[in-house]
Ligand SMILES: [Zn+2]
């Protein structure tokens with residue numbers, strides 16, 4: 001069983017990664033002078049709260065129109081899924097798949113991943129902790145990609161101004177969508193991956 | 209650059225799983241992986257200061273055209289209109305989407321620019337051997353910037369927009385897009401070349417607060 005910083009009465013500074021002697025309570029890093037705790041305080045509670053907030057935002061983000069297109073005086077509002085359906089009817093399958101993954105699969109996968117991580121803190125063996133740590137990397141990495149559709153609408157609304165022929169506006173769904181992305185990123189930042197390893201048997205692996 | 213040979217025997221901890229490890233002797237270009245969870249504990253990067261300095265200069269040069277020059281333009285029977293990233297943010301602002309305008313501004317312009325100019329100031333001061341206490345304070349919050357810079361997502365957003373527009377109008381790609389792709393490239397490479405471990409060691413030895 002490998003020794004950990006915590007079992008040796010040490011604690012790693014989250015800002016500069018210096019090891020400081022620290023047990024419980026708030027500490028000040030001797031190198032960068034940042035304040036920190038041995039484990040993020042109330043990490044699980046914050047992660048759950050932000051995840052629920054993100055899940056709540058997911059509903060209006062998908063129900064409300066994200067883009068409003070006006071062609072020759074006729075307005076047509078479309079949600080994210082309707083926008084994807086349009087790509088499919090036009091035969092643009094690769095773009096349809098990219099947008100579907102970025103704006104629908106990724107947010108749900110992030111929320112599901114965070115739920116698995118929070119549950120993983122309670123049970124499981126050393127090997128599973130390793131897979132869960134990888135899952136945390138993945139949730140962090142996926143974070144910003146769901147902003148894709150927000151950027152698309154932003155740019156389209158600014159560029160498509162062709163007199164009375166066609167114009168594009170952002171829809172109200174875009175606000176909820178952005179909030180959802182920001183909330184999942186806060187949830188991932190609140191989570192402390194070291195909790196996945198605490199009180200668990202560690203299997204050192206030598207093949208790296 | 210003998211920092212790491214001197215410090216072998218020094219104890220490191222994995223930020224992901226908290227396992228302790230003795231720092232092995234590392235040469236330039238090598239990295240240390242955690243033997244428990246496999247995360248990267250530290251990497252000794254090649255010519256980190258010089259490379260980062262060059263990339264930040266390049267990035268800052270293309271930043272203004274990337275933000276203010278038109279990214280794409282559309283034309284249709286006599287009408288023509290083009291827009292830059294800045295125009296897009298203003299458009300959101302005009303329509304009353306203040307929060308979204310602020311978010312897009314932060315993720316695609318402000319944060320990447322603060323990140324680049326910060327990395328420039330940091331590497332320039334170290335290159336000139338004039339570290340200041342303010343550098344410590346700045347570098348402490350630097351790592352937060354990385355996860356909120358979304359230039360790469362914006363580039364993909366431009367590509368998706370092109371697919372949406374190609375159907376309804378004549379599409380032209382502006383210089384702003386080229387500049388933006390370069391900006392994104394520089395920003396990503398700065399993340400790769402900046403050696404946090406080296407800079408913290410350096411600041412610890414040369415800055416008295
Ligand atoms: Zn520190």
Ligand SMILES: [Zn+2]
Nearest residue numbers: 222225242245
């Ligand atoms: Zn580890």
